[in-house]
Amino acid sequence: MIPVQGYRGKRVAVLGLGRSGLSAARALRAGGADSVVWDDNEAARIRAQEAGFTPEDLARSGAMDGLAALIVSPGIAHLYPAPHRGVAAALEAGVPVDNDIGLFFRSLATAEWENFDKTPRVVAVTGSNGKSTTAALIHHVLCMAGRESQLAGNIGRGVLDIDPPGDGGVVVLELSSYQTDLARALTPDIAVFTNLSADHLDRHAGPGGYFAAKRRLFAEGGPDRAIIGVDEPEGRFLANQLSEGSGDDRVIRVASGHVQDRSGWLILARKGFLSEWRKGRQVASVDLRDIAGLPGVHNHQNACAAYAAARCLGISPKVIGQAFHDFAGLPHRSQPVGEKNGVRFINDSKATNAASAAKALSAFRNIRWICGGLEKEGGLDPVVPYLGNVAKAYVIGREAAGFALHLAAIPHEVCTTMTVAVDRAVAEACPGDVVLLAPAAASFDQYDNFEVRGMDFIAEVGRHVNA
Known part of the structure; x- marks a missing residue:
C-alpha cells in the first residue's frame, strides 16, 4: 500500500x-x-x-x-x-x-528514496485504444529483463494498493480519461499517448474535452519523455506542442505507414516489422509477424509504444524483441479462445467502440462478426473500410435490430443473445473463417462489463469446441 x-x-x-x-x-x-x-x-x-x-x-x-x-x-x-x-x-x-491518481503522485516519493542508487520511475499510458495492451506489454518486458515492475491503475491493482517501489523500481500505469481529467497531481517520468477516437464524449462534452483530458498527462505532467502515436491529427498536434523541433528526442513519435520526417526519434510499424529510427538512421528492428500475442496492425502499434518506453528505461532492442515473443496477450483483447474444424474463435470484447472494433476487423479475414450492444456516440463509420473482411455479422444486444440498421451493406442477422449468435456463426462458418467478438459497443445493456461479456462468449464457444 x-x-x-x-x-x-x-x-x-x-x-x-x-x-x-x-x-x-x-x-x-x-x-x-x-x-x-x-x-x-x-x-x-x-x-x-x-x-x-x-x-x-x-x-x-x-x-x-x-x-x-x-x-x-x-x-x-x-x-x-x-x-x-x-x-x-x-x-x-x-x-x-x-482522485486516487492525484493522491498517488503526491504520495509516491518518500525520504527512503534518498538512499536508493536509482530513483523509481513511473510510466503512464493513456489513449482511446490499446492502452491496456501497451501498459501490460511494458510491464512484461520489464519483468523479462529482470527489472522490478508493478502494473496498476485502470489495469491490475489500484494505484494505492501497490507496494512502495524499491531501488530502481518501475510503476506502469494505465490511465483513462476519467482519471487524467481530475487528478490534481500528474508527474510521470515517461508518458505514452496511443491514439484518439470518439469515446466517452458525454463525460467530456465532446471530442475537444476528451482530448483535453488526455492532454493533461503531458501538458501538466511534464514527463521527461513523451511517446506519442501520430497516426491521428490529435497525436501530431500533441507531439508538435511538446517538441522544440524535429530533432528533439524528448518526444518519441510512434507511427504506421509512411513518415516523411525521420530526423528525430521514431518507432515505425510497417508490414509486420518494427523499426527504430534515430537522427535519420535505422538503428534497430523487430519482426512482429509471428508473435501470437500481438496480432494485427493495431497491436504492432501498441508494440511500438511499449518498445519506446522500454528503450527509455535502458532495455536493449534484443531483450525487448525476445520479451515480445513471450507475451501471451490480454484477456478480451484479440484473445484466441479456441479452434475447431479450421475455424478460429477470437474474443475482443474490449472493443467497446467502433474505432477499436475496426482495428480488430482489420486484423483478420473471412470474419463471422459478433457485434452489438449499447451503442456509443459517433456511429460505426470507423468500421466501414474493413467490412470487406466480414462474411456476415451476427448482432446481439437489447437494441440489436436498431444496431443492425448500420450494417445494411453486408449480410447480417439479428440474434439478440450471445448463445444464438455463436450458434448461428458456428453453423455457417467454413474452414479458414474467424468467429470474432468485437462488439463496437458497450456491454451494459446485457452485462455488468466487457469482461463478463467476453466470458459469456468463451463459454458459448466452449460448448462447440469441446463437444
Whole structure:
C-alpha cells in the first residue's frame, strides 16, 4: 500500500466505493487521515462498513464542513454531463476535489528514496485504444529483463494498493480519461499517448474535452519523455506542442505507414516489422509477424509504444524483441479462445467502440462478426473500410435490430443473445473463417462489463469446441 501523504489528522471524504474508492480510503487511513466514505449503492456501503468505515451521505446539508478534500472515483461524473450531487456540494463549498491518481503522485516519493542508487520511475499510458495492451506489454518486458515492475491503475491493482517501489523500481500505469481529467497531481517520468477516437464524449462534452483530458498527462505532467502515436491529427498536434523541433528526442513519435520526417526519434510499424529510427538512421528492428500475442496492425502499434518506453528505461532492442515473443496477450483483447474444424474463435470484447472494433476487423479475414450492444456516440463509420473482411455479422444486444440498421451493406442477422449468435456463426462458418467478438459497443445493456461479456462468449464457444 502507498500511504497517502499530506492529510494526517485531517478529514477527507471518498465518494464512490468500488476498487479505487476503497483503496483510496484505506491508503488515506494508513497515512493518518480520517476517512469519510459514501456510495449511492447500498451494497458498496455495506462492503465499506465491513472494511471498518462509516458511510456518511456527502450530499446532505453540512457534509462538506471541515473536509480537507473530496476524493472521487472514476465512474462518478465531476463536471459533464452534470456533477454528482456530492461533487456539486464540494465545488460549492470550495472543498478541493481530487482522485486516487492525484493522491498517488503526491504520495509516491518518500525520504527512503534518498538512499536508493536509482530513483523509481513511473510510466503512464493513456489513449482511446490499446492502452491496456501497451501498459501490460511494458510491464512484461520489464519483468523479462529482470527489472522490478508493478502494473496498476485502470489495469491490475489500484494505484494505492501497490507496494512502495524499491531501488530502481518501475510503476506502469494505465490511465483513462476519467482519471487524467481530475487528478490534481500528474508527474510521470515517461508518458505514452496511443491514439484518439470518439469515446466517452458525454463525460467530456465532446471530442475537444476528451482530448483535453488526455492532454493533461503531458501538458501538466511534464514527463521527461513523451511517446506519442501520430497516426491521428490529435497525436501530431500533441507531439508538435511538446517538441522544440524535429530533432528533439524528448518526444518519441510512434507511427504506421509512411513518415516523411525521420530526423528525430521514431518507432515505425510497417508490414509486420518494427523499426527504430534515430537522427535519420535505422538503428534497430523487430519482426512482429509471428508473435501470437500481438496480432494485427493495431497491436504492432501498441508494440511500438511499449518498445519506446522500454528503450527509455535502458532495455536493449534484443531483450525487448525476445520479451515480445513471450507475451501471451490480454484477456478480451484479440484473445484466441479456441479452434475447431479450421475455424478460429477470437474474443475482443474490449472493443467497446467502433474505432477499436475496426482495428480488430482489420486484423483478420473471412470474419463471422459478433457485434452489438449499447451503442456509443459517433456511429460505426470507423468500421466501414474493413467490412470487406466480414462474411456476415451476427448482432446481439437489447437494441440489436436498431444496431443492425448500420450494417445494411453486408449480410447480417439479428440474434439478440450471445448463445444464438455463436450458434448461428458456428453453423455457417467454413474452414479458414474467424468467429470474432468485437462488439463496437458497450456491454451494459446485457452485462455488468466487457469482461463478463467476453466470458459469456468463451463459454458459448466452449460448448462447440469441446463437444
